[in-house]
Amino acid sequence: MKRILLEEDEIPKQWYNILPDLPEPLPPPLHPATQEPIKPEDLEPIFPKGLIEQEMSGERWIKIPDEVREIYRIWRPTPLVRAERLEKALKTPARIYFKYEGESPPGSHKPNTAVAQAYYNAKEGVERLTTETGAGQWGSALCFATKLFDLACTVYMVKVSYMQKPYRRVMMETWGGEVFPSPSERTEVGRKILAENPDTPGSLGIAISEAIEDAAKNEDTKYSLGSVLNHVLLHQTIIGLETKKQLEIAGEKPDVLVGCVGGGSNFAGLAYPFVNDAKNGDLEIIAVEPAACPTLTSGEYKYDFGDVAGLTPLLKMYTLGHDFIPPPIHAGGLRYHGDAPTLCMLVKHGIIKARAVKQIPTFEAGVMFARTEGIIPAPETNHAVRVAIDEAIRARENNEEKVIVFGFSGHGLLDLQAYDDYLAGKLVNT
């Protein structure tokens, strides 16, 4: 079978929460001012109660509201696809499958959580959401989702991307969102940074600070984050839950699971429902990150802030330091100094392995994928494609019939400048 499809009523009815299955209790987030463990009330100025509850929940299964499943039907269940033509090109005995999240309207996995977050905010009477976005993938997912629940959406977009990548901004505005280049004059943090350095290109850390300040200062407004936090990873587990069912239909048992990591949400979404199999030693799970931002492979495991200004709670995670500014690689969605605390803990315990790859080999892999399977992957996704291909080559060398499954987090049709640079030989190999 090429495409393994599920019926609409097979969209999962529950999300899977990894917290009760972690090898040790998760160190609590700490309050940025007091350094004491955060209380649910501390988060209420910026998040709705429904999401705070999920963030701290110890329940293994959490019901997906009918209203959310109803919207998931726009693009879910997503297909699991056998990459037969890629296998042939690689002359590998391995069977390669990818879970294709590029079919959503914004073109990535991100609306899986954006829709859920918009729902809980709307239910509690919130009228507007703020967020940050780098290249625009998260901002576009949130603008799409908020519109479906009649919420307004304000996006602080890293200034350099705002200037260089207009098309995601146009998507956000088409879905009714308002987009400002960050740093902006709208917030205290933004004004302060602009006064010191008017020509700054901006950064994700700055944009997060602006979005949080805007939400904290406005009664009817909350903040929304697209990765890293427990509730975001929770919402993404529908990816892995569907994949499990699809592999059963195909009669396959995976040997290797691969995904790319920015903050960890698409990776966790695919991998967490399989983590208990990895504990038995039956399955190797590989998290792939850019060598230019090697959080899991070179970061330090400690408490750190999520943003530059130090407004967010402190999270125990692998981090490169909250003031780390990664080189401007094309995989903008992977340029984050930290990672989800649950993922960091699983890496620390060796249950999940981490690997860092350089930029040019990821594009070589992406182009090979496009020329065999047709779909042009996002630069972020190319990191997963690279390691899936490497594992398939290893299987060929060892003559092993491995089953390799990778998370295809999004398509690259709005990232063609990156491909243009690669094809013209202009990419830097960081």
Ligand SMILES: *Cc1c(COP(=O)(O)O)cnc(C)c1O
């Ligand atoms: C945002 C993004 C990522 C990285 O974010 P995670 O939270 O680590 O999943 C990866 N791929 C695509 C296509 C993205 O848009």
